[in-house]
Amino acid sequence: DTGVSQNPRHKITKRGQNVTFRCDPISEHNRLYWYRQTLGQGPEFLTYFQNEAQLEKSRLLSDRFSAERPKGSFSTLEIQRTEQGDSAMYLCASSYDKNIQYFGAGTRLSVL
Amino acid sequence: QKEVEQNSGPLSVPEGAIASLNCTYSDRGSQSFFWYRQYSGKSPELIMFIYSNGDKEDGRFTAQLNKASQYVSLLIRDSQPSDSATYLCAVYNNAGNMLTFGGGTRLMVKP
Numbered sequence: 001d002t003g004v005s006q007n008p009r010h011k012i013t014k015r016g017q018n019v020t021f022r023c024d025p026i027s028e029h030n031r032l033y034w035y036r037q038t039l040g041q042g043p044e045f046l047t048y049f050q051n052e053a054q055l056e057k058s059r060l061l062s063d064r065f066s067a068e069r070p071k072g073s074f075s076t077l078e079i080q081r082t083e084q085g086d087s088a089m090y091l092c093a094s095s096y097d098k099n100i101q102y103f104g105a106g107t108r109l110s111v112l
Numbered sequence: 113q114k115e116v117e118q119n120s121g122p123l124s125v126p127e128g129a130i131a132s133l134n135c136t137y138s139d140r141g142s143q144s145f146f147w148y149r150q151y152s153g154k155s156p157e158l159i160m161f162i163y164s165n166g167d168k169e170d171g172r173f174t175a176q177l178n179k180a181s182q183y184v185s186l187l188i189r190d191s192q193p194s195d196s197a198t199y200l201c202a203v204y205n206n207a208g209n210m211l212t213f214g215g216g217t218r219l220m221v222k223p
Contacts, residue, residue, distance in 0.1 A: 033210065042116075042200050042213030043156065056209050091155055093211075099144040099204050101211060103155045 002026075004104035006092050012110045013082055020078045021107045025094030032075050033101060034067055035091040036060065043091055049075060082111045115139060116203050118214035126222055131188040133217050135201030138182065144204040145177055145184045146211065151197045160186060191221040 005024040013019050025032050030051050035043035046065070048056040051072040061067075064082075069075040079086055089108050093101040117136045125131045133147075144163050148156035162168045162175040162184065174187040184203075188195055198216040205212070 035211075040120075040215070042202075042215050043211075045210040045212070048209050058210075089155075100146075100158065100161060102158060103148075106155045 004092055004094050004102055006090075006104035006107050008107060009105060010108045010110075012112065014112050015082060015084060017082055018078065018080045019082055019109065020076055021090055021092075021109075022074060022076050023092030023094075023104060024074045025092070026096075026102060029094035029096045029102075030072070031095045031101075032069055033093040033095075034075070034077050035093065035103075037089045037091055037106075038087075046077075079109075082109075084111045087111045115212050116201055116214035118199075118201050118217045120215055121218040122220050123217055124220045124222060125191050127191060127193060129191050129221075131191045131195065131219055131221070133186040133188075133199050133201075133219065135184045135186075135214055136182055137184070137201075137203045137212075139203065139205055139212075140179075140182065141207060142182075142203045142205050145175070146202040146204070147173075147175060147186045148200040148202060148213075149197045150200055150216065156200055188219075191219075193221050193223050195219060196221045 032049045034046040037043040049069040064080045067077045089106045091106045092104045095101045147160040150156045160175040162177045168175045172189045176185045200216045201214040202211040
Protein backbone atom coordinates (compact mmCIF):
# COMPACT_ATOMS: atom_id res chain seq x y z
CA ASP A 1 0.00 0.00 0.00
CA THR A 2 1.81 3.09 -1.26
CA GLY A 3 -0.74 5.62 -0.01
CA VAL A 4 -2.19 8.59 -1.86
CA SER A 5 0.39 10.25 -4.09
CA GLN A 6 0.25 13.87 -5.23
CA ASN A 7 2.44 15.69 -7.70
CA PRO A 8 4.00 18.14 -7.76
CA ARG A 9 4.58 18.82 -4.08
CA HIS A 10 5.17 22.50 -4.69
CA LYS A 11 4.20 24.77 -7.57
CA ILE A 12 5.11 28.41 -7.99
CA THR A 13 3.41 30.22 -10.84
CA LYS A 14 2.69 33.71 -12.06
CA ARG A 15 -0.77 35.17 -11.96
CA GLY A 16 -2.71 34.32 -15.10
CA GLN A 17 -0.91 31.04 -15.81
CA ASN A 18 -2.61 27.64 -15.85
CA VAL A 19 -1.55 24.88 -13.48
CA THR A 20 -2.41 21.18 -13.26
CA PHE A 21 -2.03 18.87 -10.28
CA ARG A 22 -2.17 15.09 -10.25
CA CYS A 23 -3.44 12.67 -7.63
CA ASP A 24 -2.94 8.90 -7.60
CA PRO A 25 -5.25 7.30 -5.01
CA ILE A 26 -4.70 4.13 -3.04
CA SER A 27 -5.12 1.41 -5.66
CA GLU A 28 -8.33 -0.27 -4.50
CA HIS A 29 -10.09 2.99 -3.59
CA ASN A 30 -12.97 3.96 -5.88
CA ARG A 31 -13.69 7.34 -4.31
CA LEU A 32 -11.46 10.37 -4.76
CA TYR A 33 -11.82 13.83 -3.22
CA TRP A 34 -10.14 17.20 -3.68
CA TYR A 35 -9.89 19.72 -0.86
CA ARG A 36 -8.23 23.12 -0.51
CA GLN A 37 -6.61 24.36 2.69
CA THR A 38 -5.41 27.86 3.48
CA LEU A 39 -3.23 28.81 6.42
CA GLY A 40 -4.95 28.47 9.77
CA GLN A 41 -8.08 26.88 8.32
CA GLY A 42 -9.36 23.36 8.00
CA PRO A 43 -9.56 21.74 4.55
CA GLU A 44 -12.53 22.79 2.40
CA PHE A 45 -14.22 20.35 0.04
CA LEU A 46 -13.89 21.05 -3.68
CA THR A 47 -15.10 17.99 -5.56
CA TYR A 48 -15.67 14.23 -5.39
CA PHE A 49 -15.43 11.33 -7.83
CA GLN A 50 -16.84 7.86 -7.58
CA ASN A 51 -14.88 5.88 -10.15
CA GLU A 52 -14.77 8.18 -13.19
CA ALA A 53 -17.98 10.07 -12.40
CA GLN A 54 -17.74 13.52 -10.80
CA LEU A 55 -20.69 13.42 -8.41
CA GLU A 56 -20.24 16.51 -6.24
CA LYS A 57 -18.82 19.98 -6.83
CA SER A 58 -18.54 22.73 -4.26
CA ARG A 59 -19.59 26.26 -5.06
CA LEU A 60 -15.94 27.05 -4.25
CA LEU A 61 -15.07 25.40 -7.56
CA SER A 62 -15.35 28.35 -9.93
CA ASP A 63 -15.39 27.90 -13.69
CA ARG A 64 -11.61 28.38 -13.68
CA PHE A 65 -11.28 25.04 -11.90
CA SER A 66 -11.79 21.69 -13.58
CA ALA A 67 -11.17 18.18 -12.37
CA GLU A 68 -11.11 14.88 -14.18
CA ARG A 69 -10.69 11.23 -13.39
CA PRO A 70 -10.73 9.73 -16.87
CA LYS A 71 -10.34 6.04 -16.17
CA GLY A 72 -11.39 5.96 -12.57
CA SER A 73 -7.81 5.80 -11.38
CA PHE A 74 -5.70 8.98 -11.12
CA SER A 75 -7.25 12.44 -11.13
CA THR A 76 -6.12 15.86 -12.29
CA LEU A 77 -7.15 19.27 -10.99
CA GLU A 78 -6.55 22.20 -13.34
CA ILE A 79 -6.73 25.86 -12.44
CA GLN A 80 -6.89 28.27 -15.35
CA ARG A 81 -5.86 31.94 -15.20
CA THR A 82 -4.55 31.60 -11.66
CA GLU A 83 -5.15 34.40 -9.16
CA GLN A 84 -3.27 35.21 -5.97
CA GLY A 85 -6.30 34.03 -3.98
CA ASP A 86 -5.74 30.53 -5.38
CA SER A 87 -2.58 30.19 -3.28
CA ALA A 88 -3.25 27.29 -0.93
CA MET A 89 -2.51 23.66 -0.22
CA TYR A 90 -4.48 21.39 -2.53
CA LEU A 91 -5.20 18.06 -0.90
CA CYS A 92 -6.38 14.84 -2.46
CA ALA A 93 -7.98 12.05 -0.46
CA SER A 94 -9.28 8.63 -1.39
CA SER A 95 -11.53 6.07 0.22
CA TYR A 96 -12.99 2.64 -0.31
CA ASP A 97 -15.42 2.80 2.54
CA LYS A 98 -17.34 5.96 1.78
CA ASN A 99 -16.45 7.57 5.07
CA ILE A 100 -12.81 6.90 5.83
CA GLN A 101 -10.65 9.17 3.75
CA TYR A 102 -6.87 9.09 3.57
CA PHE A 103 -4.99 12.15 2.44
CA GLY A 104 -1.99 12.60 0.21
CA ALA A 105 0.88 14.93 1.07
CA GLY A 106 -0.72 17.77 -0.86
CA THR A 107 0.41 20.24 -3.50
CA ARG A 108 1.33 23.68 -2.22
CA LEU A 109 0.51 26.36 -4.80
CA SER A 110 1.99 29.83 -4.65
CA VAL A 111 0.69 32.39 -7.15
CA LEU A 112 2.96 35.42 -7.52
CA GLN B 113 -22.42 29.85 12.31
CA LYS B 114 -19.75 27.44 11.15
CA GLU B 115 -20.89 23.88 10.64
CA VAL B 116 -18.03 22.39 12.68
CA GLU B 117 -16.58 24.46 15.50
CA GLN B 118 -13.31 24.00 17.36
CA ASN B 119 -11.40 26.23 19.71
CA SER B 120 -8.33 27.32 17.78
CA GLY B 121 -6.10 27.23 20.87
CA PRO B 122 -3.28 26.90 21.46
CA LEU B 123 -4.03 24.34 24.12
CA SER B 124 -0.93 23.91 26.24
CA VAL B 125 -0.48 20.85 28.45
CA PRO B 126 2.56 19.48 30.29
CA GLU B 127 4.14 16.23 29.19
CA GLY B 128 2.34 13.25 30.69
CA ALA B 129 -0.96 15.07 31.17
CA ILE B 130 -4.31 14.40 29.49
CA ALA B 131 -5.14 16.70 26.57
CA SER B 132 -8.84 17.23 25.91
CA LEU B 133 -9.92 18.53 22.51
CA ASN B 134 -13.51 19.44 21.76
CA CYS B 135 -15.68 19.89 18.70
CA THR B 136 -19.32 20.78 18.09
CA TYR B 137 -21.27 20.38 14.86
CA SER B 138 -24.53 21.81 13.59
CA ASP B 139 -25.89 19.19 11.17
CA ARG B 140 -27.99 16.63 13.03
CA GLY B 141 -27.82 14.38 9.96
CA SER B 142 -24.10 13.85 10.49
CA GLN B 143 -23.28 10.19 10.79
CA SER B 144 -19.54 9.74 11.07
CA PHE B 145 -16.93 11.68 12.99
CA PHE B 146 -13.20 11.83 12.52
CA TRP B 147 -10.12 13.24 14.16
CA TYR B 148 -7.11 14.07 12.02
CA ARG B 149 -3.71 15.21 13.22
CA GLN B 150 -1.80 17.72 11.12
CA TYR B 151 1.79 18.68 11.72
CA SER B 152 2.90 22.08 10.45
CA GLY B 153 3.33 22.02 6.68
CA LYS B 154 2.09 18.43 6.39
CA SER B 155 -1.20 16.88 5.33
CA PRO B 156 -3.92 15.57 7.69
CA GLU B 157 -3.35 12.11 9.16
CA LEU B 158 -6.33 10.06 10.34
CA ILE B 159 -6.04 9.05 13.98
CA MET B 160 -9.58 8.15 15.12
CA PHE B 161 -13.10 7.72 13.83
CA ILE B 162 -16.34 7.11 15.70
CA TYR B 163 -19.86 6.37 14.52
CA SER B 164 -21.88 5.60 17.68
CA ASN B 165 -22.58 7.43 20.90
CA GLY B 166 -20.12 6.71 23.67
CA ASP B 167 -16.39 6.21 23.87
CA LYS B 168 -13.93 4.55 21.52
CA GLU B 169 -10.39 3.87 22.68
CA ASP B 170 -7.27 3.25 20.62
CA GLY B 171 -4.00 3.25 22.54
CA ARG B 172 -3.53 6.65 24.16
CA PHE B 173 -6.46 8.14 22.23
CA THR B 174 -10.14 8.12 23.20
CA ALA B 175 -12.85 9.59 21.02
CA GLN B 176 -16.17 10.49 22.64
CA LEU B 177 -19.42 11.17 20.80
CA ASN B 178 -22.70 12.62 22.06
CA LYS B 179 -25.12 13.01 19.17
CA ALA B 180 -27.86 14.54 21.34
CA SER B 181 -25.53 17.37 22.29
CA GLN B 182 -23.85 17.39 18.83
CA TYR B 183 -20.50 17.13 20.52
CA VAL B 184 -17.41 15.07 19.83
CA SER B 185 -14.15 15.08 21.75
CA LEU B 186 -10.68 13.57 21.67
CA LEU B 187 -8.69 12.71 24.77
CA ILE B 188 -4.96 12.09 24.55
CA ARG B 189 -3.53 10.37 27.60
CA ASP B 190 0.13 10.62 28.65
CA SER B 191 0.67 13.48 26.20
CA GLN B 192 4.10 13.60 24.55
CA PRO B 193 5.92 16.50 22.89
CA SER B 194 5.50 14.59 19.61
CA ASP B 195 1.73 15.03 19.99
CA SER B 196 2.18 18.76 19.43
CA ALA B 197 0.20 19.44 16.26
CA THR B 198 -3.11 20.80 15.03
CA TYR B 199 -6.04 18.44 15.56
CA LEU B 200 -8.83 18.65 13.02
CA CYS B 201 -12.36 17.47 13.74
CA ALA B 202 -14.25 16.33 10.63
CA VAL B 203 -17.86 15.32 10.15
CA TYR B 204 -19.35 13.21 7.35
CA ASN B 205 -22.91 13.47 6.11
CA ASN B 206 -24.06 10.90 3.58
CA ALA B 207 -26.16 13.46 1.74
CA GLY B 208 -23.13 15.60 1.02
CA ASN B 209 -20.56 12.89 0.26
CA MET B 210 -17.88 15.03 1.84
CA LEU B 211 -16.03 15.72 5.05
CA THR B 212 -16.69 19.07 6.70
CA PHE B 213 -13.75 20.18 8.83
CA GLY B 214 -13.43 22.46 11.78
CA GLY B 215 -10.66 25.01 11.85
CA GLY B 216 -8.51 22.83 14.09
CA THR B 217 -7.11 23.14 17.60
CA ARG B 218 -3.39 23.64 18.04
CA LEU B 219 -2.02 21.47 20.82
CA MET B 220 1.32 22.19 22.47
CA VAL B 221 2.80 19.59 24.83
CA LYS B 222 5.60 21.07 26.92
CA PRO B 223 8.43 18.85 28.23
